[in-house]
Amino acid sequence: MNAMHLLTRLGDVRLAIVASELDGFDATWAGPAVDLAQHLGLEVDPDAARRVGRIRGSDRRVVLGSDLRFVAVSLQAMHRCPALVQDHLRDLGIDALVALDDGFAYLLSLHGLRDA
Amino acid sequence: MMSTLREDAVASPGKEAPVISFLVGASTRVALVATTALEIVDGGPLTVIPHAPGHVLGIAQVRGRPLPVVDLAPFLDLPRHDRPSGNLSGIDRLVVVAAGSLEVALLGREVHVDDRPRVAPARGTLPYGDAIAEHVVAELETARGIAVLLDLPRVLEAARVRG
Numbered sequence: 074m075n076a077m078h079l080l081t082r083l084g085d086v087r088l089a090i091v092a093s094e095l096d097g098f099d100a101t102w103a104g105p106a107v108d109l110a111q112h113l114g115l116e117v118d119p120d121a122a123r124r125v126g127r128i129r130g131s132d133r134r135v136v137l138g139s140d141l142r143f144v145a146v147s148l149q150a151m152h153r154c155p156a157l158v159q160d161h162l163r164d165l166g167i168d169a170l171v172a173l174d175d176g177f178a179y180l181l182s183l184h185g186l187r188d189a
Numbered sequence: 190m191m192s193t194l195r196e197d198a199v200a201s202p203g204k205e206a207p208v209i210s211f212l213v214g215a216s217t218r219v220a221l222v223a224t225t226a227l228e229i230v231d232g233g234p235l236t237v238i239p240h241a242p243g244h245v246l247g248i249a250q251v252r253g254r255p256l257p258v259v260d261l262a263p264f265l266d267l268p269r270h271d272r273p274s275g276n277l278s279g280i281d282r283l284v285v286v287a288a289g290s291l292e293v294a295l296l297g298r299e300v301h302v303d304d305r306p307r308v309a310p311a312r313g314t315l316p317y318g319d320a321i322a323e324h325v326v327a328e329l330e331t332a333r334g335i336a337v338l339l340d341l342p343r344v345l346e347a348a349r350v351r352g
Contacts (some may be wrong), residue, residue, distance in 0.1 A: 160352035178235040
């Protein structure tokens with residue numbers, strides 16, 4: 074069974090977020106929000122248009138990356154993080170990898186950001 | 190910098206086992222016991238790992254599964270081979286190895302298998318830096334020249350990226 078995920082790009086890194094963790098988007102948001110680029114320490118194009126996602130069940134918002142698109146991800150495309158880098162990725166909030174046609178996206182859970 | 194062998198570093202004559210050897214960095218040939226190598230594949234696209242140390246180049250897709258790609262040259266402080274950052278070049282091969290729970294693709298060139306390498310005569314010191322010395326089991330004479338036989342489980346455990 075496939076599950077919808079949101080893919081977004083932050084510099085050289087692609088993130089996947091389970092779509093049901095989000096409750097819509099805002100083009101702009103003046104209130105507090107967790108910038109995923111800052112959260113992960115990634116450099117992004119300062120001129121890139123970045124939308125703000127609403128975390129379902131929370132007042133929190135997240136500033137996403139660019140190139141947003143939804144994809145259906147099968148269980149076969151989900152992979153555990155390799156043991157050599159598992160602890161490192163877990164510290165970044167990355168639980169798993171999603172195989173794409175040309176590499177991997179990192180599955181980021183927004184759960185830990187609800188109260189960030 | 191010169192370094193000394195570990196006290197247990199000299200393999201016993203007659204215990205030679207097949208090894209797989211490959212160039213790491215500019216010109217250092219390293220060897221591993223062949224049974225630790227699962228396969229040799231061509232390089233391909235790499236997925237960058239945020240804030241990973243320099244020896245972890247990224248994650249490659251090998252037969253559909255993700256494997257971290259490790260360059261032993263920076264990890265063992267060996268002279269580097271000029272290569273562009275990002276994706277792997279056409280001469281780069283990935284030697285997929287496993288030890289315990291750790292499965293890794295090691296970056297290498299000129300990969301070669303020796304069925305019966307000989308243990309090189311013991312030298313009091315090795316022409317390598319301290320970073321590699323603790324991982325060297327022995328020096329071997331292979332068909333491609335002298336290779337340093339590494340203690341793979343020890344290397345991979347040391348290369349693990351802690352949280």
